[in-house]
Amino acid sequence: MAVSVPAKSQGPRPKGVRTRESVLRVAVDLASVEGLDGLTIGRLADELKMSKSGLFAHFGSKEDLQLATIEMARQIFTEHIVQPALAQPEGFPRLWGLCNGWLSHVEEHVFKGGCFFTAASLEFDGRTGPVRDAIAHAMKKWLSLLARAVEGAKQAKHIKKSVDAEQLSFEIYSLAMGANWALHLLDDKTALQKARVNILQRILALATPSCPPVKRR
Amino acid sequence: MAVSVPAKSQGPRPKGVRTRESVLRVAVDLASVEGLDGLTIGRLADELKMSKSGLFAHFGSKEDLQLATIEMARQIFTEHIVQPALAQPEGFPRLWGLCNGWLSHVEEHVFKGGCFFTAASLEFDGRTGPVRDAIAHAMKKWLSLLARAVEGAKQAKHIKKSVDAEQLSFEIYSLAMGANWALHLLDDKTALQKARVNILQRILALATPSCPPVKRR
Numbered sequence: 001m002a003v004s005v006p007a008k009s010q011g012p013r014p015k016g017v018r019t020r021e022s023v024l025r026v027a028v029d030l031a032s033v034e035g036l037d038g039l040t041i042g043r044l045a046d047e048l049k050m051s052k053s054g055l056f057a058h059f060g061s062k063e064d065l066q067l068a069t070i071e072m073a074r075q076i077f078t079e080h081i082v083q084p085a086l087a088q089p090e091g092f093p094r095l096w097g098l099c100n101g102w103l104s105h106v107e108e109h110v111f112k113g114g115c116f117f118t119a120a121s122l123e124f125d126g127r128t129g130p131v132r133d134a135i136a137h138a139m140k141k142w143l144s145l146l147a148r149a150v151e152g153a154k155q156a157k158h159i160k161k162s163v164d165a166e167q168l169s170f171e172i173y174s175l176a177m178g179a180n181w182a183l184h185l186l187d188d189k190t191a192l193q194k195a196r197v198n199i200l201q202r203i204l205a206l207a208t209p210s211c212p213p214v215k216r217r
Numbered sequence: 218m219a220v221s222v223p224a225k226s227q228g229p230r231p232k233g234v235r236t237r238e239s240v241l242r243v244a245v246d247l248a249s250v251e252g253l254d255g256l257t258i259g260r261l262a263d264e265l266k267m268s269k270s271g272l273f274a275h276f277g278s279k280e281d282l283q284l285a286t287i288e289m290a291r292q293i294f295t296e297h298i299v300q301p302a303l304a305q306p307e308g309f310p311r312l313w314g315l316c317n318g319w320l321s322h323v324e325e326h327v328f329k330g331g332c333f334f335t336a337a338s339l340e341f342d343g344r345t346g347p348v349r350d351a352i353a354h355a356m357k358k359w360l361s362l363l364a365r366a367v368e369g370a371k372q373a374k375h376i377k378k379s380v381d382a383e384q385l386s387f388e389i390y391s392l393a394m395g396a397n398w399a400l401h402l403l404d405d406k407t408a409l410q411k412a413r414v415n416i417l418q419r420i421l422a423l424a425t426p427s428c429p430p431v432k433r434r
Contacts (some may be wrong), residue, residue, distance in 0.1 A: 023223075033343035035254060113343035121338035126250035126330035126399035136402050143403075171415060175396025178387060181394065184342035185353050198388060 023048060024072035031069055033113030036120045036131070041065055063131060063205065070134045072143065073116040080110050091156030092203070092211050095149040099199050101154070103178050105193050114184045118177050125142050143169055158211040159203065168206070175199050237275050238280065240265060241289035248286055250330035253337045253348070258282055280348060287351045290333040297327050308373030309420070309428050312366040316416050319393050320409050323400065331401045334359070335394050359385055375428040378421065385423070392416050 030047055031039045040062050045052045059065035075172070081104075085097030104113055113119065121139055124132040146169035153159045179195030182188040200214065240261070247264055247375030248256045257279050263415045276282035298321075323331055326345065338356055341349040363386035370376045396412030399405040417431065 034253070034341055035343075038254065119339050121344070121398055122336050123252055125398065126252075126336070126348060134404075139402060161418050167411065167415070170395060170399065170411070171392065174391045174412075175388065177398065178391025178394055181338055181342065182387065185338045185349075185356060194384065194387070195391075198384070 018066075021072070023050075023055070023058065024068055025076075027065065027069040028073045028116060029112035031066075031073075031113075032111040032116045032119055034065055035123050036069065036135075039066055039069060045169055064130075066131045067134055070120070070131070070138065073111065073120075074138050076146060077105070077111060077117070077118055077142075080105050080175065085149075089156075090152040092153050092158035092207070093215065094202070095146075095153045095158075095203065096214060098146055099176070099203075100148050100196065103179065103196050103199075106180050107192050115177075115180045118180050143173060144151060153203075153211075157208055159206045165170050168202070171202060172199050175202070221377045237285075238289070240267075240272070240275065241285055242293075244282065244286040245290045245293065245333060246329035248283075248290075248330075249328040249336060252340050253283055253286065253352075254340055256283055261382075262321050280346075283348045284351055287337070287348070287355065290328070290337075290385060291355050293327060294322070294334070294359075297322050302366075304384050306373075307369040309370050309375035309424070310432065312363075312370045312375075312420065313431060314334070315363055315419070316389055319412065320396070320413050320416075323397050324409050332394075332397045335397050360390060363389060366401075370420075374425055376423045377425060380423050385419070388419060392419070 012097055026048055027039060030044065034043075041052055041055045041059060044050075044065065045055050048055075055065075059068060081098065081101035085094055085101050088094040088097040102115075105111070117135065117138060120135045126133050133172050147165045150159070150163065150165035150168050154161050154163055154165065175198050179191040182191035204211070244256060244261055247261065253262075253372055258269055258272045258276060261267075261282065262272050263273075272282075273391060276285060298315065298318035302311055302318050302406050305311040305314040319332075322328070334352065337352045341352050366380045367376070367380065367382035367385050371378050371380055371382065386429040392415050399408035421428070
């Protein structure tokens with residue numbers, strides 16, 4: 001499912017030209033705050049001060065809108081977290097780039113209401129259907145990316161070869177998820193920095209003497 | 218906010234007498250699967266095959282219903298997890314009782330859709346109002362109970378006195394939250410057992426020689 005930005009907007013739109021992409025960016029923020037299930041065409045139309053019929057031209061149903069919103073969130077996530085980390089050398093720098101990038105994206109409010117995918121995951125985990133499947137697919141890809149980065153750190157001899165990559169990546173993910181939750185539900189402003197320290201300690205406890213130092217925190 | 222069980226049910230009810238308590242138990246399961254925000258009086262009436270007016274007699278609004286459902290979930294959680302753990306001796310047994318009890322309540326489907334509070338937390342963390350406040354209050358109580366159990370284990374000299382209780386309790390909570398998520402979203406049947414091993418390893422890494430052995434897993 002590709003998100004395309006139309007060269008020209010269709011039909012009358014208030015407040016100037018809005019592209020499908022800019023509509024979806026608002027949808028992503030709205031869903032990150034109010035939940036993906038609350039993201040109806042009517043609710044989004046209110047937020048954008050657009051007509052519902054204008055939005056129906058882009059998204060035929062609530063489900064289409066939700067799926068397009070997940071895809072936009074995935075693109076934003078890739079751009080802000082995955083690509084900068086993959087530009088780091090394989091090994092500890094790339095692994096830490098993914099961890100630190102994730103924590104930073106919550107601190108920097110890349111999604112208005114915290115981690116879009118963590119919220120959507122917990123919202124849809126008890127359901128069935130294409131929306132749940134799209135969220136589960138995105139999360140599996142993120143976990144396997146983390147696990148590959150752990151494997152890369154083993155191959156680069158930055159961490160011990162006895163490390164269970166799936167296990168460590170899951171621990172990292174859980175600590176990050178807990179921090180996102182503590183920040184947003186409990187308003188614990190120190191949660192992300194505490195998670196940053198915890199995750200770094202967990203990785204460094206498994207490091208070899210040839211592990212390079214942390215470049216930035 | 219107290220949840221009372223009326224001695225007599227009021228008005229005609231299909232399928233025999235249903236008490237407020239049994240209605241709320243259904244509401245808790247429904248919310249754990251479909252989300253607390255989807256829990257309307259209409260949706261619950263459908264599920265129970267009751268009239269909406271019958272439910273309105275108990276709960277004047279969606280918000281009242283949500284708050285009463287949270288309180289019922291808290292009672293169920295206390296009965297299944299907190300009370301059995303508090304019956305254990307202070308120290309490592311009580312701390313492990315809380316951790317293991319939490320993991321077991323997900324395995325045993327005490328709430329149909331996994332951990333009621335984890336789901337509700339992520340659903341309401343970006344909002345304001347009494348429902349979010351009630352969830353945050355319940356979660357803070359759980360985290361402080363875990364932290365007190367860690368302190369108890371320090372005082373019993375079962376774990377090192379240098380342990381940061383708030384930090385360790387948060388790590389435990391995050392690992393459990395991650396496991397609940399992996400079970401329900403990714404359908405990873407091994408997630409809870411992996412978390413059980415991880416959490417036990419984390420605690421035992423901080424244990425003293427006088428820490429008693431684990432009684433059950």
